[in-house]
Amino acid sequence: MERIRLNLTEQCRTYDILIGDGLIPKTGMLLKEHQMKGRVVVITNPTVAQWYLEPLLKSLAAAGYEAGVVQVPDGEVYKSLEEASKIYDFLVESRYDRKTILIALGGGVIGDLAGFVAATYMRGIGLVQIPTTLLAQVDSSIGGKVAVNHPNGKNLIGAFYQPRLVISDVDTLKTLPDRELAAGMAEVVKHGIILDENYFSLVTSELERIRERDPAFMAFVVAGSCRIKADVVINDEKETGIRALLNFGHTIGHSLESLTQYTMYKHGEAVMLGMLAAIRVAVRFGCLPQASFYDTLETTAKSFGMPVTIPGLPARDIYDMLMGDKKAEYGKIRWILPVRLGKAEIVTDLPREMVETVLREMGAV
């Protein structure tokens, strides 16, 4: 088992991210080792519960924890204030006090929703994240961002709230659909490109082991990404500086998602296309002298069945959509561009023509 310690000086808080296989059946013991006391409530959804709820509850019972369960239907639409409100009702009616520990067992939706409830019930109760998708393990469970959606926009109601423990059991990846694995891989390679050349090279040289969900290698992959993201979060908890680098690939990615009304691309697929485009832009702009890793990235995308071209979408519309992005401060788009493999920078003045040319190279019209 790998142990990564997040030390957040801003909040005088430290917590562990535990990564390995066979961890869910040890949860009760791990909670005890981390001095957690109190009643426990597990928030999960039926898709995840069918596989992992029983071993989790067994383990909690064996360690002497009383555990309640709230199941939320599966889907982004349930990451809402209404669903949070139902969880509050359950907590209040069952008289859970401020020493309660909320366990989020699931992917990003469950983690964000349960995290928001933990942040706000009785002004904050204990939170343990057990992410069960690759995307949640390498991305959303780290950094303390919790939120629910507003009908008019994603993550508009939320908080920064750190968990007391993250348990990433890579065994859960065995039941993860291929397209969900691919979505996580987009963030994995992103971490490598912007901050760690070595990690990128190691990960992309063992794609077969990833597709097979080899536990030892997946633990290496998840731990590597956690270390990179944890470093960024420690240095910039509230996203005022270098945390912006994590938006690499997300500028055009968001634009593609919006333009196609979130129906054509999964988030990871859109981000992958956004990264490919950003690398091309960086070469054209002149800040990236050489981009041999472009081919590696393209091969990776293809081997996970992800698209590498943007056929049919108008380049002009993709660019127009960029301006509406919430991260476009004062009407300026903040581009994250690689300057070499393992290093990226923020660039704000890119000619529109240059971006549209790149999009057309990739199949846009």
Next chain:
Amino acid sequence: MERIRLNLTEQCRTYDILIGDGLIPKTGMLLKEHQMKGRVVVITNPTVAQWYLEPLLKSLAAAGYEAGVVQVPDGEVYKSLEEASKIYDFLVESRYDRKTILIALGGGVIGDLAGFVAATYMRGIGLVQIPTTLLAQVDSSIGGKVAVNHPNGKNLIGAFYQPRLVISDVDTLKTLPDRELAAGMAEVVKHGIILDENYFSLVTSELERIRERDPAFMAFVVAGSCRIKADVVINDEKETGIRALLNFGHTIGHSLESLTQYTMYKHGEAVMLGMLAAIRVAVRFGCLPQASFYDTLETTAKSFGMPVTIPGLPARDIYDMLMGDKKAEYGKIRWILPVRLGKAEIVTDLPREMVETVLREMGAV
């Protein structure tokens, strides 16, 4: 104008509490002096708005701030998730971004509700408190507790979230009903009894000036309480240690409120009775050798028209209700008892008979 600086090391945050008369018409300038940028939204209620909204908006406009207004109906029942949700809708629909500043203009209900929205909209936006009741000026606006009520309990959904500025304009006390002034006075004398003998003596020797809302003296009263509470909050932001002392009078106070279904006593009145009872208990228990300040407290209560006896309520029921209090950890009641004027301690093992005897001395049956 008095300026008290709260330095919260836990959150690397510092903010000012400004106290004086004629401050609301200077709000725009004060915001500018504190380097606040962005669009402004004022949350208030019609009772407060009739007096203070126009001068506030004038002042904001004069300083170049664009300001929206959301009015919430007057009353504790509107400190709800539903009302917070309506404010989110307004903010989203009018495209307020993460640089928005929310101004809470009103008493504790407005401060708590607007504070909760500020804590959670886009993971936290700027918050300025302009408390307009004595209770809010000396108590709820300081310390960063924000919350909404759940149908089954007060303040069950909330956060710790510090404002960027507090502006306490004592002119607002001129329109405050007498019973509301009295409610604030209960907290004022509480601060003196538990932490500052001198403050208690000065305040209780000038009751006439308080009843007249003399601006200079009210500024002294508010500043004194703010200093005491700020000291406590700085040392114990999340209420794990000495912040518990602020619950002096609240143990029996809450019990009296619950037992009478919140219809007989205002919060301040119940706290006043709780303090009188706690002093009597302290004498009987032996931790308080001499309680000459009991008479001063009783005189103060009477001069503000507050009850000093508990006729008709059964002592046994009052005690039983104590056990259901959310602060009774592991079934133990944590009493805050004075050991001399200006100093209090936590006591957990008080005989039931002793407490009931005191309640009967005060008129309980």
